Amino acid sequence: MSVDFSAEIPALRATLTSIEKVTDMDALKKRIAVLEEQAAAPDLWDDPESAQKVTSQMSHAQAEFRRINDLESRIDDLEIMVELAEEENDSDARHEAEKELASIRKTLEELEVRTLLSGEYDERSAVITIRAGAGGVDAADFAEILMRMYLRWAEHRGYPTKVMDTSYAEEAGLKSVTFEVDAPYAYGTLSVEGGTHRLVRISPFDNQGRRQTSFAAVEVIPLIESTDSIEIPENELKVDVFRSSGPGGQSVNTTDSAVRMTHIPTGIVVSMQDEKSQIQNRAAALRVMQSRLLLVKKQEEDAKRKELAGDVKASWGDQMRSYVLNPYQMVKDLRTEYSEGNPQSVFDGEIDGFLEAGIRWRVGQGTSED
Template sequence: MLEFDPSAEIQALRTTFANIREVVDVDGVRADIARLEQEASEPGLWDDTANAQRVTSALSHRQSELARIQAVERRLDDLEVLVELANEMGDEDSVAEARKEITDLERVIGDLEVKTLLDGEYDERSAVVTIRSGAGGDDATDFAEMLMRMYLRWAERNKYPVKVMDTSYAEGAGIKSATFEIDAPYAYGVLSVEAGTHRLARISPFGSADKRQTSFAAVEVIPLMEEAQEVEIPENDIRVDVFRSSGPGGQSVNTTDSAVRLTHLPTGIVVSMQNEKSQIQNRAAAMRVLQTRLLLLQREEEAAKKKELAGNITASWGDQIRSYFLYGQQLVKDLRTGFEVGNPASVFDGDIDGLINAGIRWRKRKIED
């Protein structure tokens, strides 16, 4: 009869989970849900659409957060029953099933633990991600599209709602740029470690010489702000261009000039939106993103000034953060953390939690040092 005693592993899981519950403040989450449910039940809620969306979104986020905690709690309780059954059955299959559940719970609880490290001002917000192709011609635009798919697949794996706000297709392969919103609790805090320059090295599928090609793409991540009232933008500082939404290869997918491009003249920041049906909706969405970018730029300038006054102007984050090798060794390596994945195909299919978690832990250590 097999002897199976994972009591030490289970106790470690319960200890970590108890710490997570304390940090998350489950009672506080329940109180928030009760308050938001009361607000959501008010008869005149949808008289103010913006406020209604804020309330329902916050309620959904808090309910999801509580559901994740409760699901892990149930699995921990069920795990002990599973271990008892495995010992009663005394066969390898039952023990293997219990061991697999322990491994899965270690991963799930590890992911929850990483979330407790997200305590930045905007970390709990949803995220707006922009990807831009860099140097490398068709390889770069193709790489930008590969990165876009990677993040969208990651969101799909986690069942996070996604809205593609704007896509600029390249004349050849891939995209010049794309902006999309991931609406999930802590999406910004999680994905903010992905911001920076990504590098791809591979044998180019677009050349005839079978030579290695290096290409680059930039990833920008900003928090989604329902209202960015701290930044006022004079009308004279904005140039507004309207155009027709387009699809791959420049193909028009809209018969009216509903897409909007805002250019902030003092900074040169450009925001385009074409997802919504009307020009007014696209302009409002573009203005919200522009205000957020200007607010973050303002805060970055203030932080840089403080560092300069303190005699330390060295940036804490390098520009190039990760390399993807699709020839020879087949490897994805994060240049900040040293974390490596030997299966680039799985990474491009959205399996990036290991890379993200390593980045969050690395950033936390850098802040504490």
């Protein structure tokens, strides 16, 4: 079917104009100027953590500005490509124009989804915790598969990641893992992944080759920043120290540097063993604890608002996505109805379709953060 460029190109321009308006390009330009000024300060690297944050924010803001800005010239170039192809009746040139049209449309769709992330914490980096659920060793293996899926997704996009805590299962896989995805809007984008994930497959751990259903829970929270006002009284925290352990329970650290922090009133527990010293692990554990309490506080506020509005039904089902490898191959999101027929590519980090559908679904449900 022939592409109608005379309708498609104006539609691209209209979408771009809408994105530029929502993004507020002038404000983004001013923010880049401020960050460039901070990055040029001679004492910037006196505080390496702060310096890293400034340079990271600056490069992400510059990349976002370029990405939007470059689209205008890409659409102009596309228009010229189409004119030349039609003048010369060149089918190869027209085919190239169609490919470029699809590429521009995909970039615009991604940017359009970004404009839907307007929640209070959507701009933050994300902390993801995956826990093996029902299903024994298959569930532990599934938890590790999901961790790899999210890390690969971040890797494809050039987002830095950091595994903060790992609890290995005895036979294979993971009991739980916590890791950070450090990028603007990582929380807003990945927050739709929170919930129960289900895997159906012929178990590689069953010598009779039976089909096994297993579950893993994914929790996504925004990373707390030092400017956030979540104060936790010392008497509400219980801190235990222990030795870091690797697969099979082997000790990977000869000192008691790992930290387990418990918030006594809520029972929330955070373990941290990635950093080299007990002080660093304690500081990292406190940040994640503050992030979890921030989310709990917000969920309580949301529940109260829903109760006042007379809406007490849960927004998220117990099971939000199924990964079926047998008797057929399909990954399907049960909230959005979005599906993919190639589970392996999904496990390799190709989850943008699910993320975009999830964000649009959430906005449609009116459950986006206000």
